[in-house]
Amino acid sequence: MWFCVFMSGCGAAAAGDLEYVRPDAVAHGAVVIDTRAEQACAQHSVAGAHCLPAADLLGARGELPSPPDLLWALGTAGLSGRETVLVVGDSAEARDFVAGLLYLCGQARVQVLDQALSGALRAGDLPAGAGTGRGMLRTRVFVAPMRDRLWLLHRDLFHALESPARVVPVDGRDALQAAGTGRDQRAATVPGAIRLPLAIAENGGGNAATVLGDREKTSYVAYGQGPKDSIALFARLRALTGRDVRVLAGGWREWAAVSGYPVATEAVPNDADSAAAAAGHAARVLGIGILLLVVAMVFAAVNLRRGDRWM
Numbered sequence: 001m002w003f004c005v006f007m008s009g010c011g012a013a014a015a016g017d018l019e020y021v022r023p024d025a026v027a028h029g030a031v032v033i034d035t036r037a038e039q040a041c042a043q044h045s046v047a048g049a050h051c052l053p054a055a056d057l058l059g060a061r062g063e064l065p066s067p068p069d070l071l072w073a074l075g076t077a078g079l080s081g082r083e084t085v086l087v088v089g090d091s092a093e094a095r096d097f098v099a100g101l102l103y104l105c106g107q108a109r110v111q112v113l114d115q116a117l118s119g120a121l122r123a124g125d126l127p128a129g130a131g132t133g134r135g136m137l138r139t140r141v142f143v144a145p146m147r148d149r150l151w152l153l154h155r156d157l158f159h160a161l162e163s164p165a166r167v168v169p170v171d172g173r174d175a176l177q178a179a180g181t182g183r184d185q186r187a188a189t190v191p192g193a194i195r196l197p198l199a200i201a202e203n204g205g206g207n208a209a210t211v212l213g214d215r216e217k218t219s220y221v222a223y224g225q226g227p228k229d230s231i232a233l234f235a236r237l238r239a240l241t242g243r244d245v246r247v248l249a250g251g252w253r254e255w256a257a258v259s260g261y262p263v264a265t266e267a268v269p270n271d272a273d274s275a276a277a278a279a280g281h282a283a284r285v286l287g288i289g290i291l292l293l294v295v296a297m298v299f300a301a302v303n304l305r306r307g308d309r310w311m
Helices: 038-043 067-076 092-105 117-122 154-162 205-212 227-241 251-256 271-305
Strands: 018-021 031-034 084-088 109-113 166-171 218-223 244-248
Touching: 018 227, 067 092, 084 092, 092 109, 092 227, 154 166, 154 218, 154 251, 205 227, 218 227, 218 251, 227 244, 227 251, 244 251
Parallel strands: 018 109, 031 084, 084 109, 166 218, 218 244
Antiparallel strands: none
């Protein structure tokens, strides 16, 4: 079971501990972690890359493994936790999940390639070669201490929301995931949450920082549907916004599974949702206007053929 003590002074990531980088900003000697499927990594990756697919760090139902199993898996990938790693991949969610998980586990420095690996390899931005898959036994012992104050269990978040501290949950689920999740089959969130779908958070730190707003002395708690998107959102927000961000690693499924916890049927409105709603309304109005114009033109054409005057 994950252990977490919620403390108000945890602070944001130290500069450079967790960051997104271009190929020309990769740290010298960084160990490359390829998060794609092992077959793809072994065939064509960055030269000397360690293959660590995101799927290897999740159970059959998308759950996180126990801490001993997780640390064993990192050891079989040749990591001790003391290295600087460069996390790469083609799926932003899988890449960010692995990067966030490594950071939470205590990896000394985590860099994340801010573009698809396949594109960087085609452009020659990174040296190509074969990747190395995980072994059956660990080749190193992962010894870095976990950043356990950044992990939240559902009860930690419940108590934090009842405390005087300013804690703002950030719901990273998209509209389809959120729909019908409430106990009355309406869209539901953790009380007080602001909506920031992972897809929006992936489009640069400016969007995320704008949605989070300028709240002083505030801690943010990222969560998605389950562990994978929750930790991916955590990595993105913590690296790009410089805010104090923690993670409800079990995601919405963990919160909703406890019958005594409150849920809100609507998230607190934010600029991203308002802009999306306005755009949708404008599109509907435009579509209706075009339809009425077409009907009027057809009606006029029919009457003109009949020789009628159109008043």
